[in-house]
Amino acid sequence: MSTQHRHVLGLSGGRDSAALAVYMRHHHPEIEVEYFFTDTGKELPEVYEFLGRLEGVLGKPVLRLNPDRDFDFWLKQYNTFLPSAQTRWCTRQLKLRPFEQWIKPMLDEGQHVTSYVAIRADEEYREGYTSKHENLVVTLPLKEVGVDKAGVMEILDSSGLGLPRYYEWRTRSGCTFCFFQQKIEWVRLRERHPESFEEAKRYEKSAVEHGSPFTWSHGESLIELEQPERIEQIKADHKKRVERQKAKMMANPLRPDDEPLDVDDLYGQAKGCIACHK
Structure with missing residues (x-):
C-alpha cells in the first residue's frame, strides 16, 4: 500500500456499504482498501454478526473505530436532548468525528485519501460526508458504474454474503434506537x-x-x-x-x-x- 495514497471505505453494517466493499474487492483487487466501522456501542447484535461474515468474504479484518466519547457522554453535552432528524448529533459525534480523527494524521502527513461511499445509481446523493480537505476525495463507485438496488442484491447473493439478519424484521442499519425507524x-x-x-x-x-x-x-x-x-x-x-x-x-x-x-x-x-x- 502506498504511504502517499490511502483508500478507505466505511461500513454501516447495512446492505449497500457491504455490497460496495465486495464490489471493490472483486473489481479492484489492485487497490488496497482499508475497511472501517465506527462502533457507537449501541448497534444491533445482528450488525456485529454481519460484519463478521463480511470479514470472511473480504478476507481481511474490518477496523473498528470506537469513539473516545460514547453516546451517554454526548447525551449529557446536549442536555439529555435526544438526537433527532433536526439535530443529528449522534451521526456528527459518534460517526463522523471518529472518522475525521482517524484520517487527520494521514492528511497532516500530506497523504491523499480516497473515501468510497455507497450511494447507488438509483439514488440521489443524499446528505453525506463532503470533503473539507484538499487531499480527501469522496467517490461513489456504485453510482458511477450504474449499480442500483437490484445490483446490490445480486452482489450480496453471488458473494454468498446475503443480507444482514436484521432484514428479517427491519431494513435500516444504524443504532438500535435510531430515530429514523418507522x-x-x-x-x-x-x-x-x-x-x-x-x-x-x-x-x-x-x-x-x-x-x-x-x-x-x-x-x-x-x-x-x-x-x-x-x-x-x-x-x-x-x-x-x-x-x-x-x-x-x-x-x-x-x-x-x-x-x-x-x-x-x-x-x-x-x-x-x-x-x-x-
Whole structure:
C-alpha cells in the first residue's frame, strides 16, 4: 500500500456499504482498501454478526473505530436532548468525528485519501460526508458504474454474503434506537430485543423530563407506542401497506415472495444519515 495514497471505505453494517466493499474487492483487487466501522456501542447484535461474515468474504479484518466519547457522554453535552432528524448529533459525534480523527494524521502527513461511499445509481446523493480537505476525495463507485438496488442484491447473493439478519424484521442499519425507524420497526425492536427497547424508553423518559421537544418516534412516546391497542393498530397499518405495495409490483419470477420489502418502499424514502444507513 502506498504511504502517499490511502483508500478507505466505511461500513454501516447495512446492505449497500457491504455490497460496495465486495464490489471493490472483486473489481479492484489492485487497490488496497482499508475497511472501517465506527462502533457507537449501541448497534444491533445482528450488525456485529454481519460484519463478521463480511470479514470472511473480504478476507481481511474490518477496523473498528470506537469513539473516545460514547453516546451517554454526548447525551449529557446536549442536555439529555435526544438526537433527532433536526439535530443529528449522534451521526456528527459518534460517526463522523471518529472518522475525521482517524484520517487527520494521514492528511497532516500530506497523504491523499480516497473515501468510497455507497450511494447507488438509483439514488440521489443524499446528505453525506463532503470533503473539507484538499487531499480527501469522496467517490461513489456504485453510482458511477450504474449499480442500483437490484445490483446490490445480486452482489450480496453471488458473494454468498446475503443480507444482514436484521432484514428479517427491519431494513435500516444504524443504532438500535435510531430515530429514523418507522413505528413498525419500534414494535419489532420491542419483540426482538426487549432490553434495547427498555433502554430506549429510559433515555426518552429522562429527555422528556429535562424538556426535550423530541421523542424517539414522531408524535408519541415509546410508552404510548407499546400499548397493546396501539401495537395492533401499527401492525394493521403496516399489513395494509405491504398488501398495497405487493399489488403494485409486477410479477417477477426472480423475486421470491418472501423477500423483505424495504421500509422506504412502504413509507417513502427517508433522508437517513449516509454514515449510519449505507
